[in-house]
Amino acid sequence: MNDYWLYLLLLGVGIILVLAFYAGRLLKQVAQQKAQQIKAEQNQQAALNRHDKKILDSVLLITRAMQQEQCEFDEGCWRISVLLSSLKTLSNMDTKFLGIYGLYDAIKDFSILEARKQLTKKERMREDYQRMVALEKMHDAVVSDLALLHQFTTEQLNRLTLNTTAT
Template sequence: MFEGYGLYAVIALFIIVPLAIYAGMLLSQLKKQTADQIIAEQEKQAALKRHDTKILNSVVIIVRAMKEEQCDISEGCWRLSVLLDSLKLSSELNTLFPSVYGLYEGIKHMPILEERKKLTKPERMRLDFERMKLEADLKSKIQQDVHEIHQYASERLSVIAP
């Protein structure tokens, strides 16, 4: 009566054991992929932190130079805007520091270096006047933004620095 069941048990073992081994292999592969994804994400975050640390250190240097009047307001705002926009772990800083970004927006169309040299003297004077007027209009607000940027950069560095 049980002789037929033995044959079924052997057939079942020939089916179940390979399926169990295959399932174990798939679970092992999934575990490895998950671990690899976690490591890749950690490496990505570490790279972003290194990038932002470098940028924030540059921001602190420019802010100090602006505070000590070793850096022109327009040049400082230009550099700060570009650097702050390149941060990977922060966003929408233009709303936190509107005057710095405002001056940058007002002057970014102006030619620099060789392109500026190609302008006629009246064109350069007109652009200089436009830039100086913007600087004068925004100076006190920019000084406040610069102070806040210094504070922001210092705080972010203390959070993300290893």
């Protein structure tokens, strides 16, 4: 009878050891999956940062061109608005730069390229007049936004550069 209990005890200890080993393997797998998930999230964030850095470099270039009057305000606001709207790590740019987005909103439905060529002379003149009125109305707000945008873009590029070198 003592041998019977001894075998049961050994069997119980064996089962506990097997379960402990299995639990240890599962914990190790969970830790590896968590590490892989963190690495994937870091890679995703790095990709978003690289995307935004390219966008912000373009925005800064256009902003400088507009400040130096090498780019028309209507074209610059159009391009900047589209670029800022494509940022992945920043949002609500339309509420930060009301002048730029305001001019964009005023002209975004105007015909361009081939569609403009299809307009009659009267329709082109009407759109040109509306564009000039919008430019005149929004000029001071756009100039003010350009200074803010230059500072904002420079700060964001510095932040992204610091994040890139830290990882």
